[in-house]
Amino acid sequence: MNEVVAPPASAYFIVKDNGTPENHTLSILVDNEPGVLARVIGLFSGRGYNIESLTVTETEHEKHLSRITIVSNGTHSVLEQMRHQLERIVPVHSVTDLTVVAHAKGYEKPLERELAMLKVVATGEQRLEALRLADAFKAQVIDANVTHFIFEVTGRTSKIEQFIAIMAPLGLVEVCRTGVAAMARGPGIE
Amino acid sequence: MNAKKRDFDGMEMTGAAMVLQALRDNGVEHIFGYPGGAVLPIYDELFQQDDIQHILVRHEQGAGHAAEGYARSTGKAGVVLVTSGPGATNTVTALQDALMDSIPLVCITGQVPTSLIGSDAFQECDTVGITRPCTKHNWLVKSVDDLPRVLHEAFRIATTGRPGPVVVDVPKDVQFALGIYQGPKIAESRISYKPKVGANLEQIKSAVALMAKAKKPVIYSGGGVINSGDKASELLRELVKETEFPITSTLMGLGAYPASGERWLGMLGMHGTYEANMAMHDCDVMVNIGARFDDRITGRIDAFAPDSKKIHIDIDPSSINKIVHVDIGVVGDVAYVLEQMLALWKKEKKKHQAKALKDWHAQIAKWQARNSLAYNQTSDVIMPQHAIERLYEASQRSGKETFITTEVGQHQMWAAQYFGFEKPNHWMTSGGLGTMGYGFPAAVGVQVAHREALVIDIAGDASIQMMMQEMSTAVQYGLPVKIFILNNQHMGMVRQWQQLLHGNRLSSSYSEAVPDFVKLAEAYGATGMYCDDPNTLDDMLDDMINAEGPVIFDCRVANLANCFPMIPSGKAHNEMLLPDEASDDAIATAIDSKGKALV
């Protein structure tokens, strides 16, 4: 065997991005055709961007248009790249950074809502406590028998997180969330 | 049969016939391909017509690179036709290569019948899945009704905006199915695709204003000028003439401004000239025209042209501010932007800063006097740099229109440094991906488009073995491509990096068991030549150029020569390693331990 030596080097110049990462919500209007979601997600994984939340469905049936809402995290320059890279995808019609739009209008965030379903299996005092709290969160009971509830709750991500945290010790066994749907405030179309 | 004159719009035909008709309607004369089960219907159509010539390659990767060479030398899309499964996967390297260098390719792949997709059928692979990240766009065509639109869209998307490769995957049953053909107009129906044509005039105005104030300007041009077309190169030359700004170029942009031009600084970047890199480092206004601040160009980003204002012209908005923050970004086609720029420059009677510019030119002359491309040619061993210079002279003597392709390695850098490129579209090299094996098939593609021209692949002894099989293609079609191997018996570039970064431990970089290239050429029915004597080199080069058919020229050069000048890793443009300073000691310590760990 040849002699073993100290670790090697590579051929790249690496610079650190010193910006502070922020969460932004992007709204992407695309042709609803096979593979379009794979293109968007592949771009994120291929270029090392984060996906915190992803929501997609066809929103205009006659035009076969889908809206993809992605919450991502990155520095200013990464977020700008993300938008431009998304715009290069052929079936992408438009990309709007709703967080930037919200900031321009003096808001911290765009309007954002998520829906979650929580299955809670409990009896006795725990069961009553779960029901009381659900009421406080304006969650609806959409299925129940003597041993369980399924709650439906809508709201901002922080509210959903809080509701899940509160339910956890009360017999929470399963959670399903839609991911964020978002829209800019005001009459304008972004 | 004269299919061209007739209008086939609205006619019923099979999917396979549609493929041929769409090719005709998009002006295709040559395609590069390899048959197999899933494309037989298309091959059958090819057999029964004469409008389109099919060039049978020997490996699908070769088809891809040949199409790239064809595209780069003609400005048209290169077309590839391959079968499903292994045929498709073999094209992946060429597709990624074309994506990184923005080369328009239309690759048509066969696929198993739609009813079998997803069943792991014989020679099935997820072609659109595999090629999604290495194409500008791709399609799986599940119905013959979609086929004409997709084919025309494929050409539109490949050739407009920032060009790139596309894949159209056509299942075998779709090739057999009958449908109604539609003409190219249908491609306009996709409205989400909006390639940029114009540009923001305000941005151009600010750019011109900044340029007029520059005291130490430099133009840094790239492959985007070539892609934009001949007019862009003409306008670039005019801009340099008007402004008297010095100009350097990336590897991909060589030829847009002539190497013999008065303001030419030579190539910039890792193996660029001293004057080009120093001018970049010290400039106060940088005009980037169709280049993308690649990491081989910038060196250390935090020390890149630290005191400059930067203008960036690019057709792709995502290129602007991607790597380097610029002061003025102009999104648009180079030819369009340069035309506006020149018009404004003239209309406003802009004058450059004559006095300051004179000093700047004088400073540049001093850097040029440093002669960073110097080397010592002795009488017993051929230096690789000398070989390239002699090759250039020989090509000039021949009076032939000359196209140069390269493989990847030291020879590629020497070709870029020492061969003078005077025209755009006459230099094809794998820049972004750095694909060994690119050069020879690319040369085959160039020669298909330019039968009378002199086409030379400047190769390395290792790279040439990656796509050697295409010699059979060259012989079959009587393509007199010349392979000029700078044989240093090493993967020279790898060896150089090992010397610089890895204590000269030459791990697997010595080329062992290299074939006898002369015999190899003869085995293919080509001509083999061998030269290791500087005194006979010129005569043998003339023989090579005058040979009727393809040639492999085994040119033995100094084995351990290094490619200089060089910006070592972790260093800035003004910290180059120059050939006369590159003693073994200097090389060993060129990259300090911090640089080694950092980069």
Ligand SMILES: Cc1ncc(C[n+]2csc(CCOP(=O)(O)OP(=O)(O)O)c2C)c(N)n1
């Ligand atoms: C397909 C591929 N594999 C590996 C590499 C890494 N690589 C870059 S240069 C080089 C050596 C090339 O040797 P040769 O063709 O002899 O050229 P030289 O540098 O000696 O001129 C290698 C292995 C590459 N660029 N492409």
Ligand SMILES: [Mg+2]
């Ligand atoms: Mg070599």
